[in-house]
Amino acid sequence: MVGIRDVAKKAGVSTSTVSLVINNSGYVSQKMRDRVSAAMAELNYIPNDLAKNLYKGRTDTVGVIMPTIQHPFFASLVARIQHYLDVQGMRALLCSTADQHAAEMQYVDMLQRHTLDALIVGSHSQLSQEYWEGINRPVVAFDRYLCDSIPTVGADHVSGGRTVAQALIASGAQHVVNIGGPRSRFHDRDRGVALLNSREMSSRPDSSFPTVRYQLVMEDELLTAGIETEYVPVEDLSDMALFLRAAERALDDFEDVDAIVAPDLAAAAVVQEALARGIRIPDDLQVIAYDGTYVSAFAGIPVTSMTQDVDETARRLVVHAMQEIERYAQAEKSAEGTSAALAAAREAASGEMTSSEHKRYVSVQENAQGVPYRFDAVKLSYVQRGTTR
Amino acid sequence: MVGIRDVAKKAGVSTSTVSLVINNSGYVSQKMRDRVSAAMAELNYIPNDLAKNLYKGRTDTVGVIMPTIQHPFFASLVARIQHYLDVQGMRALLCSTADQHAAEMQYVDMLQRHTLDALIVGSHSQLSQEYWEGINRPVVAFDRYLCDSIPTVGADHVSGGRTVAQALIASGAQHVVNIGGPRSRFHDRDRGVALLNSREMSSRPDSSFPTVRYQLVMEDELLTAGIETEYVPVEDLSDMALFLRAAERALDDFEDVDAIVAPDLAAAAVVQEALARGIRIPDDLQVIAYDGTYVSAFAGIPVTSMTQDVDETARRLVVHAMQEIERYAQAEKSAEGTSAALAAAREAASGEMTSSEHKRYVSVQENAQGVPYRFDAVKLSYVQRGTTR
């Protein structure tokens, strides 16, 4: 392997000069620059970034860990994350948790071994709050709460659920079926859902999966309006075949359903099944896709849907990731040798945010203490298409 | 940062002993092992992999570069690739080429700077054959020809095209519309399509995009059978909205169409459009999705489709990638200092393959010379569903 030394020797300069030429920095005369360049070309020299990484303690790589990349929503999200990382001169190391056992811990390990500069976590973690708290390296969560010190970017599912409920009420729906994930995860917290922009709390216990809040709020509102709601669970959201079965079940089990709210793929399945059964949409049955991706546009009938702003979400995730990287870098520098690194990082946390950024953070009262858990909410948008009236 | 030396000091041993404990290798007494472990725990030591990478010249990371990860086909492929890499203790660095300008070269660069151990290329490269030839590091191509020294894994599109044609002929189709990518890429080679398992050549010039062969062969066969064929191009396969428009165009421009062959998303769009227009499927119009992913199952009517074995494709891509990594590692070792590294790598190429593996390689005569260009063909399967009769 031809190294920087070989180039230096051939060009008759020191290795540091070659380094300066490579990085195009510092004081190097044009003459030298040319001579070094010539030597590099002649020897077919290519710098080895591994040495650079070692010295700098960085790899410019962030781990992106999601449940399934197969699902169009996550595929789009990952694609946009990768894009924004690229803009920052960073790269994405991909991990879909679905088929991997201890994938999360494995990636956290890479983070701590400095193979990764940061972690963007969108998977459903089994790891405890304390575990995440103890990591002390750059982590950003997507649509889920990990611990107070880790910022979250997610959709404003509370108002999302309310919007859907209102649309259904306005359309005169009487019997709504809701298709979603395992019900067990719905109420794993002991406090009620904090309703954004108000001091109210929903009467039902909150979930640690922010997404679920749309279901909680929606059911709440529908109930209040005197509309019947049924729930059809899909055990494994990464298994596509299950969506088709859920669709059948929804139509089989409840004869007088007149509206179905479901994840996009399930919604597409519902449309398919309804068409096959000769059910008229939207006259006899309305369908709304929650988290509608492009798939809901390709269904038998274009499906009305509540869509997340994937691009904006990705952008913010990357912004936060970069901020966290910077934060911890600062902390490490200032705490040189001291074990106060952690404390310093905490300090920097609040300082880093501009006041305008600060306002955007909607503290969902996840934590009773004064610690400012940062939840960055992205707006959802309701797209009216052919399956609602 | 607490390093291996700190641990060694605290445990009263040498750094090499600590290293042995970390890697669980070599001769270390249980007593020492315990003492070292204790010290590691006490100091909260976590090994820094960057140093290891530097020494070993490896990162256990392979770059996976695809056109769009948004498209369900590539999403699935990437997911499976990542899975099989994981099995090998490797990780996937993701890159979708779509929005990135010089993405390919950038990743090749990372490969040469040893940030990547190998590259799996599924994007549509603008780079010349000579460029790829000159890289001299582990690269595997998906469904496209890069150069003789780079192995390719791809579907057997020739028989795929033939199967579709025969199905259409048997069903009595008279006027077929074919939706696909830009026509300009269809005949960028000067020789005919080599038909697998025979010495025949198609009368039409070949394409450097193996996928296109299904279109060439299909059109050929249909033409021979006296069936009219039209072509509706989609300019950008990464833009979903264009599929919908292509579907409209196919039905607008050709009134008496009775069969449409299209990429899965376009096929779904065709079904949607047909349903909206009251066209009966499959009685008045048959639809076949080529490269049918799960989306074709979620369309308004489940679409008959020609599907690739994504899992097997991914598996083989990874197998080849690992083989290439090993090959080049051997070459580098044996050619210590000699510039015969390249030659050695070439040598190893043929030796690495077992005879049974060898048989699977279908040399598509891409190259007239004796160099064994390796093309590993994966079978396609025809799935009959509701849109054909």
Place this chain on the structure above:
DNA sequence: GTTACGCGAGCACTCAGGATT
């Protein structure tokens, strides 16, 4: 010969500080 451990030269690059003009 086998088991157990330490020494120290790498690995390829970066960068602060010194020397020179």
Place this chain on the structure above:
DNA sequence: AAATCCTGAGTGCTCGCGTAA
């Protein structure tokens, strides 16, 4: 004082070789 270049001490881990029981 400013521009230019070099010296050499890191960066943290690996592994061949040496020693010793």
